[in-house]
Amino acid sequence: METLVIIAIVIVVLLVLVGVVATRSSARRSSAPAAxxxxxxxxxxxxxxxxxxxxxxxxxxxxxxxxxxxxxxxxxxxxxxxxxxxxxxxxPIVPAVQPQDPASFRASLPASVAAEIDSLLAAGRPIEAIKLVREQSRLGLAESKRVIDHWTPGTF
Known part of the structure; x- marks a missing residue:
């Protein structure tokens, strides 16, 4: 009788371990960058x-x-x-450009988008400018903020 209890405990522990491993591997797969x-x-x-x-x-x-x-x-x-x-x-969706080069990033934007970013920054609305960069480029939040931080209004 005691051996049956021990076997049952071992089976439960193995099932829990399998569940934990499966959860971790699926989390790794889902965190891969999207195409x-x-x-x-x-x-x-x-x-x-x-x-x-x-x-x-x-x-x-x-x-x-x-x-x-x-x-x-x-x-x-x-x-x-x-x-x-x-x-x-x-x-227009701008291809992701390295945010370290704001001049080339600005040049890759349609003129209307660059002008809109200029006006947002002139109006003191940098958060909306960052959102616009993210929508147009698919850059992440940090990269978009870096672009806006180094943005030079009105120059190409």
Whole structure:
């Protein structure tokens, strides 16, 4: 009888250990950096259809149209539609540039985005400027802050 209790305890301990190891390995896999997102432009017909669907409040259908036109993953298509501006074919996403070089980073931005960052900084709103850099570049918070800290308004 005592041996059965000891065997049961050993089995329970082994099951707990297996559960802990499985949890740790899945946490490691999920913390791996995501593949970089690439902005895929779409044609004017698909763009007009997305505009029409969003104006009608049909976000899910707009995501489907965008996915069909670009072949992007669902999460990327949803992110893109969340940032959609009517009448555009793409919201520019700046390729991640090393934040140590603010001049090249600024040069890689569309002029309208750089001007918006200038105006946010001139208005004393650096947090909103950091958010804009993050949205446009997919840089992390620290890197975006570093870009804004070294930002030179109005120069290219």
């Amino acid at each position: 970089p997102r690439i902005e895929v432009p779409i044609g004017p017909d698909a763009s007009a259809e997305v505009d029409r669907l969003l104006a009608a409040g049909k976000k899910i259908e707009a995501i489907k149209v965008y996915r069909d036109a670009t072949g992007t993953r669902l999460a990327d298509a949803k992110d893109r539609i969340d940032r959609w501006a009517p009448g555009t074919t793409a919201v």
